[in-house]
Amino acid sequence: MSKIGYLGIDIGSISTNLVLIDSDKNEFSKNYIRGVGSPIHSVQKGLLMIRDEIREDITIKGVCSTGSGRVLIGMMVGSDIIKNEISAHAKGAIHSHPDVKTIFEIGGQDSKVTIIRDSTVVDFSMNLVCAAGTGSFLDSQARRLGITIQELSELSILSNNPTTIAGRCTVFAESDMIHKQQVGHKQKDIVMGLCKALVRNYLSNVCRGKSLKPPFILQGGVSANKGIVKAFESELKHKVIIPEHHMVMGAFGAALLAAETNIEKTSFRGFNISNHNISTSTFICNDCANCCEIIEIIDSVKIIGRSGGRCRKWEGTSGAKEQIKKSPSHSNLRKLPEKLQITVNPNQLSNNNPMDVPNILS
Numbered sequence: 001m002s003k004i005g006y007l008g009i010d011i012g013s014i015s016t017n018l019v020l021i022d023s024d025k026n027e028f029s030k031n032y033i034r035g036v037g038s039p040i041h042s043v044q045k046g047l048l049m050i051r052d053e054i055r056e057d058i059t060i061k062g063v064c065s066t067g068s069g070r071v072l073i074g075m076m077v078g079s080d081i082i083k084n085e086i087s088a089h090a091k092g093a094i095h096s097h098p099d100v101k102t103i104f105e106i107g108g109q110d111s112k113v114t115i116i117r118d119s120t121v122v123d124f125s126m127n128l129v130c131a132a133g134t135g136s137f138l139d140s141q142a143r144r145l146g147i148t149i150q151e152l153s154e155l156s157i158l159s160n161n162p163t164t165i166a167g168r169c170t171v172f173a174e175s176d177m178i179h180k181q182q183v184g185h186k187q188k189d190i191v192m193g194l195c196k197a198l199v200r201n202y203l204s205n206v207c208r209g210k211s212l213k214p215p216f217i218l219q220g221g222v223s224a225n226k227g228i229v230k231a232f233e234s235e236l237k238h239k240v241i242i243p244e245h246h247m248v249m250g251a252f253g254a255a256l257l258a259a260e261t262n263i264e265k266t267s268f269r270g271f272n273i274s275n276h277n278i279s280t281s282t283f284i285c286n287d288c289a290n291c292c293e294i295i296e297i298i299d300s301v302k303i304i305g306r307s308g309g310r311c312r313k314w315e316g317t318s319g320a321k322e323q324i325k326k327s328p329s330h331s332n333l334r335k336l337p338e339k340l341q342i343t344v345n346p347n348q349l350s351n352n353n354p355m356d357v358p359n360i361l362s
Helices: 039-054 070-077 085-096 135-145 149-156 170-182 187-206 226-236 249-260 271-275 321-326 333-339
Strands: 003-011 015-022 027-034 058-067 102-106 111-117 120-126 216-219 278-284 293-299 302-307
Touching: 003 039, 003 070, 003 085, 003 249, 015 039, 015 249, 027 039, 027 249, 039 070, 039 271, 039 278, 058 070, 058 085, 058 249, 070 293, 070 302, 085 102, 085 111, 085 120, 085 216, 085 249, 111 187, 135 149, 135 170, 135 187, 149 187, 149 226, 170 187, 187 226, 216 226
Parallel strands: 003 058, 102 216
Antiparallel strands: 003 015, 015 027, 102 111, 111 120, 278 293, 293 302
8 A cells, every 4th residue: 555645845046855754744755955056957856866765655645845946846846835935944843843933044045034923923034135144155165265064064163262253244254264364363263253153144134123032943054054053052042953854844844734735636747757858948928018037847848837927927837828928818917007997086085085096006
């Protein structure tokens, strides 16, 4: 008798993570794959690894994709649910630690804080355009020092006298680190200073104005760095929990969401898509002045989905372009103002009952 499984896929900027759980929400398999330049190839590699690792009959009943590449990969694998990473990470963290109140999540190029009260997300925040407080910040400085990110992690916790590094900008941080080396600071003190700078930057920018209460959970790729954990506990004056699935929490949460959703029939295209020749192409939609760039996902020679565009008329479609453009349900956005015209009787208006029309409708 085959076992039932639910698959969660988290496609981030640096890594692709896949978690397979059973109907009791126990882990079958998990994979953390560093980016290889293509989310499609990373997911194909992950699916192949799961298929080879399980080696038993598994019936996939539901798939959920999350992360920055969730729409693209969702169409590629046939996801039943596509969720944002805030929901997925929170779901995984709450399942692991139901009493959690603050979730710190630092990934490769973005970082977030999620505020939980009574097992419900009540607030969140994330970095905007700067990656100074993220994993790529640490990676770039480790490369400059000629060490791996794993060596940086082990070296940082040996420091008893971390130096002060400017962490609000990667350019300033690098200049500061070079200066510290030139005046004779030890490498272990420099890398621990770097970890403390990242945490200060994260707490002062991403967490600004947020009510941070314990229990604290730290997850995402950076949570594996011992120096970062030590710096968080030093700044917060409190223990920080590193959960079991901290490296793949987004994928674990996505798998839980798939398991808890009543999916009658899954759209999952199977593990064999690992062997398919899947590629993408782009075109510009000229149906309105926005001129949106549309992505097409192609399996061999067949279009299996499209994404992109502000009006979402291309979302998930696989038919001929001409049919979609002529579809009456996808009218030209230029005609929208005509449909929104409002006829008002001036006699019905009074000083006590003013009527405002938003500028967007005028």
